[in-house]
Amino acid sequence: MAQDRVEAVERALTVLEVFDSPREAFTLADLAQATGYYKSTLLRLLGSLARYDYVQRGSDGRWRLGHSPVRLARRHVPSRQLAARVQPLLDRLAAETGETAALLEAHPGEVECRLVALPATALRHDLRPGSRWPVSEQDDPRPVLPGGAMEYLALANGPDAPPLWLSLSGPAGRQSATRLRQALQEAAAVLEAPPADEETIS
Template sequence: MAQDRVEAVERALTVLEAFDSPQEHFTLADLAQATGFYKSTLLRLLGSLERHDYVQRGADGRWRLGSSPSRLARRHAPSRQLATCIQPLLDRLTAETGETAALLEVQPGIAECRLVALPAADLRHDLRPGQRWEIATPEDPRPSLPGGTMECHLLEGDPHAPSLWLTLSGPASRLSPQRARHALDSAVARLHKSKEATP
């Protein structure tokens, strides 16, 4: 009802809705045009949203979504089902190889770590859920890893949904691309076998 409206919350949600667009980065002028708010009002709202990581401001001054919306989205049932299916696979992959196994979600221009299993080794690729990085092409979601290597395997899924990639990464001196690809192929084969066995 109208009396339940909190104006500041309504405005902040209006700002967040402006990011529901194929456009990845927004200038203050872009957001002012999309929301109809004055730039001074926008800066106050964006400041609060930034403190809670709902939005992030780049070095160029442009704005994009932060990691909090994705973190909350992972609480939905489909994501929990995904974790139930994939996390044991990642845990086994890490136990067998001693390297970092992860599930990446790829959207235009961005890759995000959704699930991860970390080895006990001190020297490792220290990847965390919610960690994001820019990518040049959706066919190669790997981040820059000086001294490290990452191999990826695209998982079959809904062509209209963000693509999911199973990855194995670690120090280049310890993890060869051939060994990583072999381990990923075996893991994907196990995943397919488990899906076929599920009624």
């Protein structure tokens, strides 16, 4: 109904809809062209969205999605089911290996940390859910880790679903690559034996 509409809210949602795109970042001019709003109006809307971490402005001046959409998306039933299955395994991996255990997901040109378990040690790879980093090869999710290393293992997933990996990361040389790969393989074997009514882990 017309009387239920709040123009400022609808404008902010219109801005967020622009980010539903293969592009990861937008200039103010890009957003103005996509929405038809004046730049002054956009700056006010983006300022409010940024305060609640729905968008972020990078050092290059471009606007990207913030962490709040990712946080809310995890409330979606499939994401909750995924977390219920994977998080306990990540917790066990981190406890047994002393390294950061994570579930990673591919996006065009970058990788996102979906879930993570941190080891009880100060010297560790401090990943957070929602963290993203660029990659040049879609089958290699490793970020640049000066002084660190990451072992990863691809998981079976549906044909239309994005690639997923389990990973263990931390200071280079603290653990043998063989041990970490074995731990990942054991965890993947558990994940890839779903109930009979499930075809994928997502």
